[in-house]
Amino acid sequence: MSWLDKLSEGLTRTRERFNEQLNVILDRTPALDDDFWDDLEETLITSDFGAPATLQIIDQLQDSARRLALPDARAVLNRMAQTIAGMFTQAENDLFALPQVCVLFVGINGSGKTTTVGKLAKEASDNGRRVLLGSADTFRAAAIEQLDIWAKRANVEVVKRERGADPASVSYEVIERAEASNANCILIDTAGRLHTSDDLMRELEKVVAVTRKRAIQWQTGTKTNNETLEVNEIDAQTSNDLAVKTVLVIDATTGQNGLQQAREFNSRLDLDGVIITKLDGTAKGGIAVAISHELKIPVLRIGVGEKIDDLRPFNALDFSTALIEFS
Ligand SMILES: Nc1nc2c(ncn2[C@@H]2O[C@H](COP(=O)(O)OP(=O)(O)OP(=O)(O)O)[C@@H](O)[C@H]2O)c(=O)[nH]1
Ligand SMILES: [Mg+2]
Numbered sequence: 001m002s003w004l005d006k007l008s009e010g011l012t013r014t015r016e017r018f019n020e021q022l023n024v025i026l027d028r029t030p031a032l033d034d035d036f037w038d039d040l041e042e043t044l045i046t047s048d049f050g051a052p053a054t055l056q057i058i059d060q061l062q063d064s065a066r067r068l069a070l071p072d073a074r075a076v077l078n079r080m081a082q083t084i085a086g087m088f089t090q091a092e093n094d095l096f097a098l099p100q101v102c103v104l105f106v107g108i109n110g111s112g113k114t115t116t117v118g119k120l121a122k123e124a125s126d127n128g129r130r131v132l133l134g135s136a137d138t139f140r141a142a143a144i145e146q147l148d149i150w151a152k153r154a155n156v157e158v159v160k161r162e163r164g165a166d167p168a169s170v171s172y173e174v175i176e177r178a179e180a181s182n183a184n185c186i187l188i189d190t191a192g193r194l195h196t197s198d199d200l201m202r203e204l205e206k207v208v209a210v211t212r213k214r215a216i217q218w219q220t221g222t223k224t225n226n227e228t229l230e231v232n233e234i235d236a237q238t239s240n241d242l243a244v245k246t247v248l249v250i251d252a253t254t255g256q257n258g259l260q261q262a263r264e265f266n267s268r269l270d271l272d273g274v275i276i277t278k279l280d281g282t283a284k285g286g287i288a289v290a291i292s293h294e295l296k297i298p299v300l301r302i303g304v305g306e307k308i309d310d311l312r313p314f315n316a317l318d319f320s321t322a323l324i325e326f327s
Helices: 003-010 011-026 034-046 051-067 073-077 080-085 112-127 143-156 167-181 199-221 256-269 285-295 316-323
Strands: 103-105 131-136 157-159 185-190 244-251 273-277 297-301 311-313
Touching: 003 011, 003 199, 003 311, 003 316, 011 034, 011 073, 011 316, 034 073, 051 073, 051 080, 051 112, 051 185, 051 285, 080 316, 103 112, 103 167, 103 199, 112 131, 112 143, 112 185, 112 273, 112 311, 131 143, 131 167, 157 167, 167 199, 185 199, 199 244, 199 256, 244 256, 256 285, 273 285, 285 297, 285 316, 297 316
Parallel strands: 103 185, 103 244, 131 157, 131 185, 244 273, 273 297
Antiparallel strands: 297 311
16 A cells, blocks of 8 residues: 555545535535635534634635635635645654654643654664653553563663653663664653643653753763752753753544643643644544644644554645545
């Protein structure tokens, strides 16, 4: 099966629901009247594209209809994939291909973080990267074992500590180990947490800050023996230059709640990207558009299944084209 077929298969439920509604619109009338535009707007909203992206899509399609004197509804819908693709914030480069990168994976419980780290470990290792995994989810003993299993599957090393250890100090050790082993693709799993929990979000800010601090020490060769780093020691300006990135993992089945999660995580961590998982099990794939458009963050990968090769690179036009298939 080709890559595009697999993408299309993963998006089946979203496409079916979306196109059912598009077909109702087309069956009603081919005319480009007010009802057509209202119905199209409603369809986009109920397909989880979010209000800002929906309004912009409608606006651009109306503009094209006028400029190009499009004859009917079908001609407008034929342009829609391209218009939807334009709503995504594009990645400047593939984060996981940066020469030296450390990515922290964050998100709510069960969103697919550990699975995604495992899949990416395999992908990066297949691409010849020197991969090191870190288990900063010290909340559940099973989480450490779960990452261990993925590390074995991908044949990469993993740094782990006992349950209950401070996640920030685990991340510190991960960078320490990366420096010693000269790893160039470091993937750190973190514990799931509710975006509404201030304490847990603060803990995450500390994990990121300590990781950045230790990464600066590595880069500048200024390592001290002081492991107990205070968050307020971090120089935000220098850390901006470092390839320590934060990526949110969102479960697509959560729909609009996913958008709210993304807003909260982004306001605390200034996210570098998002990975949308479980697109295979939901009709709410439109959420990818809403999150990327509203928060101006790129979609880096999409998850379309539980297996190790069920993570796909994201391409806005391929994704948008796979969403649309009206008859
Ligand atoms: N169908 C499907 N299932 C997925 C996908 N990604 C992850 N899962 C499943 O979702 C469940 C949760 O995945 P985990 O990786 O453990 O999620 P997590 O975010 O690490 O969870 P916590 O550590 O408890 O916060 C598992 O059963 C995974 O197999 C996907 O793209 N598609
Ligand atoms: Mg996990």
